[in-house]
Amino acid sequence: MTSFHRLTATAAIALGAALSMTAGIALAGDKNVSADQILNALQPKKPLTRGLSTGTQADPAVKAKEISFVDSLRNRKTRSLSLGERQEIAEIAATKPKIDLEIQFDYNSAEISKTSMSSVQELGKALSDASLKGSTFVVAGHTDAIGSEPYNQDLSERRADTIKRYLTEKYGINGSDLVTVGYGESKPKDPNAPMDPTNRRVQVVNMDTKTASK
Numbered sequence: 001m002t003s004f005h006r007l008t009a010t011a012a013i014a015l016g017a018a019l020s021m022t023a024g025i026a027l028a029g030d031k032n033v034s035a036d037q038i039l040n041a042l043q044p045k046k047p048l049t050r051g052l053s054t055g056t057q058a059d060p061a062v063k064a065k066e067i068s069f070v071d072s073l074r075n076r077k078t079r080s081l082s083l084g085e086r087q088e089i090a091e092i093a094a095t096k097p098k099i100d101l102e103i104q105f106d107y108n109s110a111e112i113s114k115t116s117m118s119s120v121q122e123l124g125k126a127l128s129d130a131s132l133k134g135s136t137f138v139v140a141g142h143t144d145a146i147g148s149e150p151y152n153q154d155l156s157e158r159r160a161d162t163i164k165r166y167l168t169e170k171y172g173i174n175g176s177d178l179v180t181v182g183y184g185e186s187k188p189k190d191p192n193a194p195m196d197p198t199n200r201r202v203q204v205v206n207m208d209t210k211t212a213s214k
Contacts, residue, residue: 032118033101035125041099042132042206066092067209070136070179078157078180089181093138098205100189103163105200110158112166120163123204124171138179138205139163145185145194157182163202179207 069088073081081089103120104113112120127137141160143152160180167173188199 033099033122035122035129038099038101038123038126038204039129039132042097042126042135042137042204044097044135044206044208070207070209073179074136074176076179078161078182079154081181086181086183089138089140089179090183090187092207093140093203093205096205096208098203101202101204102198102200103202104197105159105162108155110155110162112162120166121170123163124167124173127167127173127204128171132206134177136177136179136207136209138181138203138207139167140203140205141180141182142187142189142199142201142203143185144196144199145188149184149186153182153184153186155182156184159202 070092073085073089101119101123102116104116105111106113126132139160141156141158141163143156143159145152147155157180160182164175164178164180167178168175185194185199188194189201190196190198193199
């Protein structure tokens, strides 16, 4: 965070507290998604089988390394991931089916807001679909830039953990199939407005590492 942002953070926190209820409700209310929409977004892309299928995804050695890395993340605690591992997750996720869910949390908290609970429930329904069975999903928490970087990193990790806990307890999703990672304020959805509530979100990525052919 720049010096300017740090100088304005205190004022922004006070303003954010006043606006968090109205802004959060507007975002969650306007952008709720259905289980079908989430399911469609997370369906694996069919690999190219002819022509110019020369990208890294078509390389069996690269694919095997990717699968091995993702497998090594299973059952890892969110805060145990190193900066390098978080970055590698982001690089792999960039090419995978994903969806940004503007799941709002209570201000300065890892508790899911009541207005966003339906979106989390729709996520649970989607991940329970038979077509996604055996997939490994990354649940990535993001924050806005209000507050310090260490605090936001911790908050994003706790928010990702909250979503994982809800999905395992309420929908029986296998915990080892959910890899949680926090990015704090480092990957804002709107880089031009780092303190905007829209940056407080959860991204779900289908890492598409199943080895069984269909």
